[in-house]
Structure formats: structure tokens, C-alpha cells
Amino acid sequence: MKRINKFWVLTVLAAFVFVGIAAVKQPVNDKFKNLQVLPKNITEDSLDKVMDGFTVMLGVDCKYCHYRDKKADTLIFDKDDKAEKEIARNMMRMTMDINKNYFQFNETVTAAQVQAVTCYTCHREEPMPHKEKGTKK
Numbered sequence: 001m002k003r004i005n006k007f008w009v010l011t012v013l014a015a016f017v018f019v020g021i022a023a024v025k026q027p028v029n030d031k032f033k034n035l036q037v038l039p040k041n042i043t044e045d046s047l048d049k050v051m052d053g054f055t056v057m058l059g060v061d062c063k064y065c066h067y068r069d070k071k072a073d074t075l076i077f078d079k080d081d082k083a084e085k086e087i088a089r090n091m092m093r094m095t096m097d098i099n100k101n102y103f104q105f106n107e108t109v110t111a112a113q114v115q116a117v118t119c120y121t122c123h124r125e126e127p128m129p130h131k132e133k134g135t136k137k
């Protein structure tokens with residue numbers, strides 16, 4: 001993904017940060033089995049936006065973080081068999097902490113203020129931000 005629509009990315013990011021707030025009031029959703037950072041009752045639509053955002057911001061595809069069952073040729077999204085998925089969880093926690101502790105992020109902050117720091121701030125479409133471009137994909 002060479003060219004990036006910045007506005008679209010930011011929209012996705014806003015959705016990412018807001019799910020933590022918005023989802024609280026929604027009815028329980030048992031569709032997702034293994035959410036440890038995102039709200040368990042997140043809507044399918046919001047989860048899709050978060051995941052699409054990850055792929056754009058890191059320049060990867062779904063299988064970069066999600067386990068692929070080779071026999072069935074399908075991704076098992078709730079399985080925790082890839083280190084990248086667990087790292088991503090910690091990255092989500094870290095990113096939320098940065099916004100909360102250093103940018104006065106709280107539940108009443110406006111959309112323009114929310115995405116002070118996002119995955120894209122560091123990653124810039126690279127899974128390993130400190131490496132030379134293209135050394136690890």
C-alpha cells in the first residue's frame with residue numbers, strides 16, 4: 001500500500017479510540033470470543049474498522065497477526081497462536097496509555113483531539129518502525 005488516504009486513516013483511528021467509549025452502552029455481543037483489550041460488546045462494524053486500520057497503519061495484511069489454519073485455508077481470528085497478535089495487544093494498551101496520560105484524553109474529548117498518537121504515528125506503514133523500509137514484512 002504505497003499511497004495512503006490520510007483522512008480515511010484518521011477516520012478509522014477516531015473509530016478505534018471511540019469504540020472504548022461508545023461500546024459500553026451497547027447490548028452484549030457474544031460474536032467475538034477472545035477480546036482482551038477491545039470492549040467485549042464491540043459491534044462487528046467497529047471491530048472491522050479497527051482491524052482495517054491496523055492493516056493500513058502497519059502496511060500488513062490480516063494474516064500478519066492472525067493464525068492461519070493451513071488445512072482449512074482460513075484464518076482463525078480468535079486464536080492466539082501468533083506473537084504479533086499479543087504484541088499488537090500491548091501496542092494498543094501502550095497507545096491508549098500515551099493518549100490518556102500525556103494528551104489529556106478522556107471521555108469528553110473531541111474527535112480532533114483524540115488521535116494524538118496512533119499506530120501510524122510510529123509505524124508509518126511499517127510493521128517494524130525502527131528498521132530500514134522493507135527489511136521485514
Ligand code: HEC
Nearest residue numbers: 032033034035036037038051054062065077078085088089
Ligand atoms: C497488527 C495486528 C493485527 C492485524 C493486522 C489484524 N488483527 Fe484482528 N486482532 C488483533 C488483535 C490484537 C485482536 C484481539 C484484540 C483484543 O484482545 O481485544 C484481534 C481480533 C480480531 C477479531 C476478533 C476475534 C475473536 O473472536 O476474538 C477478528 C474477527 C479480527 N481480529 C479480524 C481481523 C481481520 C479481518 C483483519 C484483516 C483485515 C485483522 N483482524 C487484522 C490484531 C490484528
Ligand code: HEC
Nearest residue numbers: 054084087088091092095117118119121122127128129130
Ligand atoms: C510510540 C511508538 C509506537 C506506537 C504508537 C505503536 N507502535 Fe507498534 N511498534 C513500535 C516499535 C518501536 C516496534 C518494534 C519493537 C521491536 O523492536 O521489537 C513495534 C512493533 C510492533 C509489532 C511487532 C512487529 C513485528 O514484526 O515483530 C506490532 C504487531 C505492532 N507494533 C503493532 C502496533 C499497533 C497495532 C499499534 C497501534 C495500536 C502500534 N503498534 C503502535 C512502536 C510503536
